Amino acid sequence: MASKSVVSDGEQIVIASQLIELGARLQVLETETSLSRERLIKLYKEIRGVSPPKGMLPFSTDWFVNWQPNIHASMFINIHRYLLQHAHMSGISAVIKSYQLYLEQIPLELNKAPVLSLTRAWTLLRFFESKMLTLVECKKCKGNFVTHAFDLNHAYHCGLCNPPARASKRLHCEVAG
Amino acid sequence: MKNNEILTEIRDANLNYLMLARQMIRADRASAIFRLGLPGGLVDVLDSLSSAQVIRLASSNMMLARLRFEDEAIIEILASQGRDISLATTHAALLMAVQPVEGKQ
Numbered sequence: 001m002a003s004k005s006v007v008s009d010g011e012q013i014v015i016a017s018q019l020i021e022l023g024a025r026l027q028v029l030e031t032e033t034s035l036s037r038e039r040l041i042k043l044y045k046e047i048r049g050v051s052p053p054k055g056m057l058p059f060s061t062d063w064f065v066n067w068q069p070n071i072h073a074s075m076f077i078n079i080h081r082y083l084l085q086h087a088h089m090s091g092i093s094a095v096i097k098s099y100q101l102y103l104e105q106i107p108l109e110l111n112k113a114p115v116l117s118l119t120r121a122w123t124l125l126r127f128f129e130s131k132m133l134t135l136v137e138c139k140k141c142k143g144n145f146v147t148h149a150f151d152l153n154h155a156y157h158c159g160l161c162n163p164p165a166r167a168s169k170r171l172h173c174e175v176a177g
Numbered sequence: 178m179k180n181n182e183i184l185t186e187i188r189d190a191n192l193n194y195l196m197l198a199r200q201m202i203r204a205d206r207a208s209a210i211f212r213l214g215l216p217g218g219l220v221d222v223l224d225s226l227s228s229a230q231v232i233r234l235a236s237s238n239m240m241l242a243r244l245r246f247e248d249e250a251i252i253e254i255l256a257s258q259g260r261d262i263s264l265a266t267t268h269a270a271l272l273m274a275v276q277p278v279e280g281k282q
Contacts, residue, residue, distance in 0.1 A: 078274035087207040107263040
């Protein structure tokens with residue numbers, strides 16, 4: 001940073017701590033804030049009490065088209081688009097707000113992480129930017145769902161209108177177990 | 178329910194709706210735009226109303242708020258999704274997030 005403004009520094013720290021609380025990985029923090037890696041690691045340890053996990057971010061687009069992840073990813077991306085279009089939000093603040101609203105809309109099970117982590121949500125947006133993933137309209141319910149950009153989807157039915165046979169079974173097993 | 182009871186209930190619902198909407202807008206404008214499904218301009222007007230204006234608006238004998246799903250087929254899909262209640266609510270939320278905001282043509 002050329003000019004060191006205390007106010008903008010403070011804003012960056014607020015954004016970083018919000019992201020850390022929502023479960024962001026270090027790579028996300030480094031891309032979305034102007035804070036140095038050392039300060040981010042320190043902040044991460046202070047908030048979470050542990051060192052940030054190492055290793056690469058998940059990089060497969062296939063994960064987003066599986067049944068359950070697809071519903072969650074579609075939910076997130078629709079909320080994000082809604083906020084960009086109607087609330088005129090942008091950048092990382094739109095990501096944070098969309099993710100908070102996404103958490104509200106999904107049934108959260110106790111002591112279980114949400115299906116779509118913040119880091120996944122962030123990678124999802126990057127896949128959309130690079131046009132690897134896109135949205136397709138379900139012919140039945142008219143909802144928009146995440147799909148591979150070059151799939152043939154002339155008669156697409158979403159996973160909610162056409163859930164796979166084992167879907168509800170698995171859900172019940174998870175509740176019982 | 179008698180006719181005048183229904184009208185009283187409608188006015189109560191109107192007032193509740195407007196008060197809640199204003200609380201939501203004041204707490205967090207962006208979330209309110211999403212949760213209410215209203216365009217930003219309308220949200221700002223609601224926010225600027227005085228208490229007297231809110232009461233005047235609410236005292237109409239017709240419902241101020243209406244159903245967000247305008248397509249009968251979609252309501253049927255959501256209502257008949259009986260297997261799992263959490264699945265149905267998720268589906269409804271997803272469709273509401275897709276729908277264009279009312280009154281913005």
